[in-house]
Amino acid sequence: MSATLFLGLGRMGAPMARLHAAAFATRVFDVFPAAAEAVAADSAAEALSDLADIGDDVASVILMLPTSHHVEEVLRGNAGLLARLPRGALVIDMGSSEPASTRTLAAEAAALGIDYVDAPVSGGIAKAETGSLTVMVGGTADAVARAMPHVRTVGSSIVHVGPAGAGHAAKALNNLVSATNIAAATEAVTVAKHFGIEPAAMVEVLNASTGMSQATRVKFPDHILPGTYASRFAYDLMLKDMGIARRMADEVGYAPVTGAAFDALSSGRVGLGDDPDHTEIARVYAQATGISIDEGTAA
Structure with a gap:
């Protein structure tokens, strides 16, 4: 069975990761190891201490990171996740990123045979905890369809607003x-x-x-x-x-x-x-x- 890697366990990311782990095999990572351990302690998620150890079965990645810079660093930088994911993988960026950066990353992912969806959320911590967030989704129809089961674990109002970058816009x-x-x-x-x-x-x-x-x-x-x-x-x-x-x-x-x-x-x-x-x-x-x-x- 394939697994999902969930990165970014701040005030919003932690409750979202817990809900996702109730529905999918989920590995969680944060630059603060204690955050990953805390999520794993009270959910079905598995905590990772090093992105070098994501495993060969990771087929989807969810990013809940602060800025486009952090997203780009994870996908292109030392972690190099885009290059390490298999063809047919799925990346879902649920943070608040720059639409132009998102469009570029989506094109790079497509060249590698990877689907890329931007799905930022609105509703605050209370709705993150209950899985009732609003989610604004950008991407191709096929990529969005693949992402929807993951998105539904945290959102109750989900709108596909357009192509890659439209969600972040x-x-x-x-x-x-x-x-x-x-x-x-x-x-x-x-x-x-x-x-x-x-x-x-x-x-x-x-x-x-x-x-x-x-x-x-x-x-x-x-x-x-x-x-x-x-x-x-x-x-x-x-x-x-x-x-x-x-x-x-x-x-x-x-x-x-x-x-x-x-x-x-x-x-x-x-x-x-x-x-x-x-x-x-x-x-x-x-x-x-x-x-x-x-x-x-x-x-």
Whole structure:
């Protein structure tokens, strides 16, 4: 029986690997060996300490890595997985990568007889733990069909959005809209407070009106208004995805909202300290205006 190699066991990757291991023979690897051992300890996965020892029966690889640089290093660099996989193997990149890099890697894989699918996810850690993520899939129809049994172990809403790289493009654009929604709502609530409207009341108005978004329904009541800022999705990862979206938008030639949002949130990152949560967009506004909209900070 063939096995799957699952690389990248961070906050999202670890629960995804556990679910995958319940359905498929799975070997897990992370640059931090303890992460692989932890996943193997409470799942059916087998922990690897060295990528040189993946075994001859690995026919599919799932990547949940931070950036395209990490993906390229694993596939082309010292690990050289592309060159070591057999013809007919399958690679699924479920992280947030650069679409251009993905298209190039997919072409290199195809030349070796390997199917390549990009399948980034959205939904956060809670949905990663329950296997109910949204997955945006890019690749040929045949490659996507082969990937679907693996993808279904972690996702409940799966959309084939186009050819190689399209999944990563869709993910970056989704996160651009998500971040911009938080910023726009924070801006509105900040201005509302200046005019005497309590933040919770303004959020209630938005949620009962056309200004409603996932930001106002979930992130404001759960993370921003209480001042907890604990969504567990990093501000820096948000900026990375917004940067990908901005580079894509630059090719179109007119995307003023994208540029303004990325520039404002990039410059605002300076005052947030180490490893801020992406919902701390609200703190960027508080530092710039002196008006706090959360319960944990003085007005």
